[in-house]
Amino acid sequence: FLCRWPSLLKYYSHTDGVSWLEEYKARHNAGLEAQRIVASFSKRFFSEHVPCDGFSDIETLGCPSHFFEDELMCILNMEGRKGLTWKYYAKKILYFLRQQNILKNLKEYLQRPTDRQSFLEGAVLIDQYCNPLSDICLKSVQAQVDDITDKVRKVLRTKNPRHPSLASKAGEILIPEVELQRQVLDAMNCVLYEQLKYKGNELDYYNSLNSYIHQVLIRRTGIPISLSVLYLTIARQLGVKLEPVNFPSHFLLRWCQGKEGSTDIFDYTYIDAFGKGKQLTVKECEYLIGHHVTEEFYGVVTSKEVLQRMVGNLLNLGKRESTDQSYQLLRDSLDLYLAMYPDNVQHLMLQARLYFHLGIWPEKVLDILQHIQALDPSQHGAVGYLVQHTLEHIERRKEEVGPEVKHRSDEKHKEVCFSIGLIMKHKRYGYNCVIYGWDPACMMGHEWIRNMNVHSLPHGPHQPFYNVLVEDGSCRYAAQENLEYNSEPREIPHPDIGRYFSEFTGIHYLANTELEIRYPEDLELTRATVQKIYSSGKE
Numbered sequence: 178f179l180c181r182w183p184s185l186l187k188y189y190s191h192t193d194g195v196s197w198l199e200e201y202k203a204r205h206n207a208g209l210e211a212q213r214i215v216a217s218f219s220k221r222f223f224s225e226h227v228p229c230d231g232f233s234d235i236e237t238l239g240c241p242s243h244f245f246e247d248e249l250m251c252i253l254n255m256e257g258r259k260g261l262t263w264k265y266y267a268k269k270i271l272y273f274l275r276q277q278n279i280l281k282n283l284k285e286y287l288q289r290p291t292d293r294q295s296f297l298e299g300a301v302l303i304d305q306y307c308n309p310l311s312d313i314c315l316k317s318v319q320a321q322v323d324d325i326t327d328k329v330r331k332v333l334r335t336k337n338p339r340h341p342s343l344a345s346k347a348g349e350i351l352i353p354e355v356e357l358q359r360q361v362l363d364a365m366n367c368v369l370y371e372q373l374k375y376k377g378n379e380l381d382y383y384n385s386l387n388s389y390i391h392q393v394l395i396r397r398t399g400i401p402i403s404l405s406v407l408y409l410t411i412a413r414q415l416g417v418k419l420e421p422v423n424f425p426s427h428f429l430l431r432w433c434q435g436k437e438g439s440t441d442i443f444d445y446t447y448i449d450a451f452g453k454g455k456q457l458t459v460k461e462c463e464y465l466i467g468h469h470v471t472e473e474f475y476g477v478v479t480s481k482e483v484l485q486r487m488v489g490n491l492l493n494l495g496k497r498e499s500t501d502q503s504y505q506l507l508r509d510s511l512d513l514y515l516a517m518y519p520d521n522v523q524h525l526m527l528q529a530r531l532y533f534h535l536g537i538w539p540e541k542v543l544d545i546l547q548h549i550q551a552l553d554p555s556q557h558g559a560v561g562y563l564v565q566h567t568l569e570h571i572e573r574r575k576e577e578v579g580p581e582v583k584h585r586s587d588e589k590h591k592e593v594c595f596s597i598g599l600i601m602k603h604k605r606y607g608y609n610c611v612i613y614g615w616d617p618a619c620m621m622g623h624e625w626i627r628n629m630n631v632h633s634l635p636h637g638p639h640q641p642f643y644n645v646l647v648e649d650g651s652c653r654y655a656a657q658e659n660l661e662y663n664s665e666p667r668e669i670p671h672p673d674i675g676r677y678f679s680e681f682t683g684i685h686y687l688a689n690t691e692l693e694i695r696y697p698e699d700l701e702l703t704r705a706t707v708q709k710i711y712s713s714g715k716e
Contacts, residue, residue: 178204184250188243207244208251211267215252218266223676223691235270246274258668258681262689265675268310275309276512283516287481294480296421297322297410300390300403303487307509313391321394322407325368326414332364333415342415352416355434361415362432365408366454373397377404377451385494385506388487401451402428402487408450420477422447423486426466429457431477442475481517488513492524503672504531522553529563539567539574580691583615585698590617593641594657597699598678598686599706600666601645604659611669611686613677614644614696621654634658646671662710684711 178201179186185204189195214235238245252260252267283302286294301315333340337360341352352358369375378387378398386392393399393407405421405428412419412430422429427449435444447457449465463469478486488510495507511528515521529545532538546560546567585593595601599612619631619638631638634656641657648669666684678686685707688700 207240208248211248261675304389370453404450423478596702610645
């Protein structure tokens with residue numbers, strides 16, 4: 178058991194008394210079940226994004242979930258360029274399973290008393306949910322924060338060898354004297370901003386990596402709220418109680434200079450973790466954002482409100498995405514927001530519109546719309562419109578008779594020169610891509626043809642057009658006259674490559690079973706084309 182699946186050892190606190198034959202059988206059967214489900218996904222969901230209800234058979238697994246996950250990881254770690262379709266769906270299933278567990282942990286976190294809700298743990302949960310396939314855990318993040326805290330102690334020791342923070346364990350005491358607190362903050366600024374070179378990411382502010390705490394620690398840069406969580410955590414471990422302030426446009430921390438718990442905003446100094454720990458007065462806070470704000474914006478906020486703002490930032494980034502046609506960040510951040518505020522009509526409507534736009538999970542769209550109508554009857558106009566069109570989508574799906582099959586031998590396809598799986602280059606824009614579909618003529622609507630200026634092409638819309646996966650992660654529809662064979666074919670790093678192809682040969686891609694059904698005569702032509710073009714020895 179341990180030779181074959183060494184990664185599972187961590188699930189056994191001791192190995193005595195374990196029935197290893199039974200464990201072996203259970204893991205083996207979980208592996209067979211995982212392979213069966215992964216193999217079924219391509220046939221079931223080739224034509225659409227995998228809907229959330231597509232995972233229903235996974236939610237009722239008859240085997241330990243960690244055994245099932247281990248098999249999915251084995252599939253993902255298969256060597257070479259084969260098994261691309263299996264890897265594609267194994268990744269989606271693992272993504273779903275881990276997100277379900279993280280969501281469960283988040284809900285448990287939110288139910289705790291506020292004094293047991295660590296800001297760092299909340300930030301890690303958000304990070305984990307948006308990056309479920311990354312190896313992110315609170316223990317590892319905390320260890321990195323502890324390492325920074327130890328560096329601060331070393332600096333503090335050179336300034337004040339008798340400082341109380343040196344004798345106490347993390348977060349064990351609160352230092353009452355303001356001057357001793359100031360020494361801690363000065364040492365923190367020295368370590369974070371001078372030694373470790375942490376800084377606010379002004380050049381790439383709207384990069385989602387700035388919001389993920391494990392990336393902040395790796396890249397040593399972030400946005401005001403992520404750097405504030407790090408700064409606040411270290412300060413509290415050293416006995417200085419800083420509090421989060423939901424300041425508009427620029428998240429801040431506050432440090433009490435007067436009586437603890439004071440409601441007077443002038444009893445506090447405000448700290449800008451994004452600005453190298455600079456300490457600000459009330460007036461300087463207003464200079465920071467360029468306008469006056471009322472006193473309520475200087476008040477302390479709860480851990481839930483901090484998470485709300487972090488998720489809100491990710492929501493806004495998700496709306497800005499242009500290349501990710503699955504809107505994964507927007508979907509993930511909506512899930513997180515609605516886990517915290519399940520009755521927020523605005524975000525429920527956004528989720529319903531998003532699923533409707535993507536054409537996925539129409540039954541869930543109807544459930545969301547029904548919930549919105551119960552919460553806010555004034556939304557009946559928008560709800561009614563979406564209900565009508567969602568029902569039409571469900572009916573159309575029922576009427577689908579099967580995939581359209583395109584035979585190259587058909588007379589109407591005689592002008593199609595290229596085939597599925599070929600690595601191409603765009604003559605005008607220079608991007609590398611792989612063909613995963615084609616039409617004998619442009620099948621887009623008049624508006625798209627006008628916007629893309631297709632009529633300016635010598636052959637206009639009356640020429641073959643190709644669906645291509647582009648190396649930048651986008652999907653495009655390219656005219657035949659704009660494509661040429663790539664003289665140096667290489668893998669196309671596109672997230673959907675496994676949806677259509679099972680293997681990269683080193684020169685071209687092999688269509689998976691579902692794509693081959695739709696283009697049954699292309700594989701033979703692709704092989705013949707490759708043989709002709711690359712027979713000079715490049716292969």
